[in-house]
Amino acid sequence: MLIFLFFVILYGANAWFIAENFRIVYDDRIPWDGYFSFDNRAIVQTGGGFERHPLSNYFFDCIRDFALWISGNRYDSVFRLVLSLFSTVVISLANVQIFKYLNNIIQLPLKISLLILAFYGLFVTNILLSFTPETYTYTLLFLSIFNYYSARKIQEEKAISFGATIFGSVFIGGLTITNIIKVYIPFLFEKKIFWNWKKIGMAVAKIATSVVVFVFLFMLRLNFNFQNFLNKTEEQYDKFSQPKVTPLWDMIYSWFFGGNILFSNYEIRDYHNKDKTFYYKALFMDVYTSAVPYIFIALVLVMMTWSVFKNYKNKLVWILVITFLFDVLVHCILKFGLHTSYIYGGHFVFVYPLLLGWLFFSFREKAMITSLIFGMLLIMTVYIGVNNFYRITEFYQFLETYYR
Template sequence: MGFYLLLQKTLKVSKFKKKFIEFLKLVFPSTGIEFIILLFFLVVYGCLGSYIAIHYKIIFDSRIPWDAYFSFDNKSIVMTGGSFERHPLSYYFFKRIRQLGLLFSDGKMDGNFRFALAWFSNIAVSMSIVQVFKYLKNIIQLPLFICILLILFLGSFSTTILLSFTPENFTYTFLLLTLFNYYSALKLRKDQKIPALALVFSGIGIGGLTITNIAKVFVPVAFEKDVFKSWKKFGNAVFRIILTCICFIILYLNRIHFKYDNIFSKTNEQYEKFSNVNSTPIWDMILSYFFGGNVLFSNFIVTDRNNMQGYKYKGLLMDVYSSWIPYLFIATLLVLVFLSYFRNFRNKLVQILIISFLLDIIIHCVMRFGLHTSFIYGGHFVFVYPLLIGWLFNSYKNSPKTLSGLMVIFCILFAYLVINNYLRMVEFFSFLNTYY
């Protein structure tokens, strides 16, 4: 009997050890090329963020709560985690981020504090890009050269550049969403269900940072094998979703001391504030801000701001595109995305990406919530572009001529993206030199 118990205990330890190793391989780089990719982006983004943190105050200035650049709420997010109705649990997350930053800066909110904040963001964005690479290499199984091109393409987006040094909810949502998409794709490819515990933690983490994203956690569950053909599997899926919702709601209500009336009043107030902007045609905001601004920097506008306490400062915003070339760029990118969807219509992993993307389209383009500043929400969906293009390339792997043509188009887009965003970042630094 003693030997049997010892054997059983050893097997449990071995199983736990195996699960832990699998978790580490899932989250962190597990191959040489993945370590190189992580190191590359850490260095590139690290140099950018470190220089901005050391020489300028724009990443964090205690006098500026919001809108110093592109409507990011740096100080507000770092100090409070943001509004509870949109970011219900981020208060707890940013409390730890703030404590770690202050530990690094000996309790002072100075250049060292900004440096720490920038590097936390750098690590999150660089890890996100590694997750996208893993998806391209292990799920879509693209050649290494194409995988690297696609992550360099993603790494040059306006969203990834800005989030790499910006302490914001979207920065960490970017990491959690890319990680969950890769994890769920691994499970579905093996015809496995997403465990209840993983779903609960994903729902709390992703939905806690931005509440609307919790719906994306449930999308892969609908594509589990035979989930709608077996009452047992359907019931199990419903149980996991309800369990996740219950855990999330309890934590949410606890965060606001169970004063649930505040949720409705504050949510309505935020919706009215961020959805009633009519200064620009809707179609232009959709193209320039929602689809375009997350990828391709547009023109910049310098605005006058104040912190409601007498301190005046300058802010930087994106304008709509002023040339036909960026519109052509975005139109071509969207054509590639739609072509990928139609080419891979029966692919459940592609359906998951599109449905998740569609949720953002409904929220920002149809409901118009934050449409005029939707270029800051890119962390919620911008990774979908390289993944869908990757699926498009994969669908033409047996048609070399068509694939070559698509690669030419992609390389032209890539070249224009790099040149445009580099020149815009030069303008951004000119703004920093003038005002910060």
């Protein structure tokens, strides 16, 4: 409860300030990309494109209607504030799930769990999503919950239930269709599943049932016009996977790996709505321009890789690794949305603190190494806090100039 309240106050103050004073969170004239390529208006009004977010319209209809009820049916600062505070509560709850995993699954000492949580809580993804009404905001919560639940079941050598599989598929896959795969990854690691035909049959039945429920709800939204989904998917892939001017390695390093953790410099572009009746400024992240951020992200990746090697026999670690590698495949290899991959952190960023937790676990009997890692992480936490706070003040200046 204290952790939840701490993050609600921390993120909530930022969310309140932005929603109360600036129109960036929701402006009916801004269709997309107002800041960092988030499509707030589209998500709030329609749930986003059905080809990527198949069931999110049902979800966001409820949130929008509630916010309008509170604001007296006006799209004003009260409306923005309700949307932003929903995001604050959701990201704070997601952070609680991370703490529960560190505390209950890995069973780290409290001071280590709190340090990892502080480090994670300062990530770009958490800061941005804590005031942004987006599918990624809720995806991060649902993935964190399901990951904790499935880890608990595997640790206790129990099966994942029918209900959890169905709800996971609908809520996680419904918000972003590719994430449905992550609901099924833990089945690969249930105890002796490949040596027992009954267990295999039950797992297949759970997955098949959840897929049937998901597909039925999805087709219902499409009015059973599946060809439209295929056409839209092809359009979206062509649009979001084209190579950009930035070198591929730097897009992967600065935006996919780094952009979800550490803010970089910003770049401002001129945008307009479809009929060119409203012109506005949009803010994007540039690649890193100094050596320090590159070194910082390299340290994070080294610690994660070190964790995997030290825990290569651990099923729960491999669930995290496969989950993360799936996003590497989608964004870095297939290059879907790679040029703005810093917005996709809600799909995988929870893996970072958990792998760091397993790294500490692997050295639980070696006090000196544990102390060295703890000291390094403490320094990194201070650096990420200073860097991201400074960049947020620059973000405020952008809002003050263009979105007052």
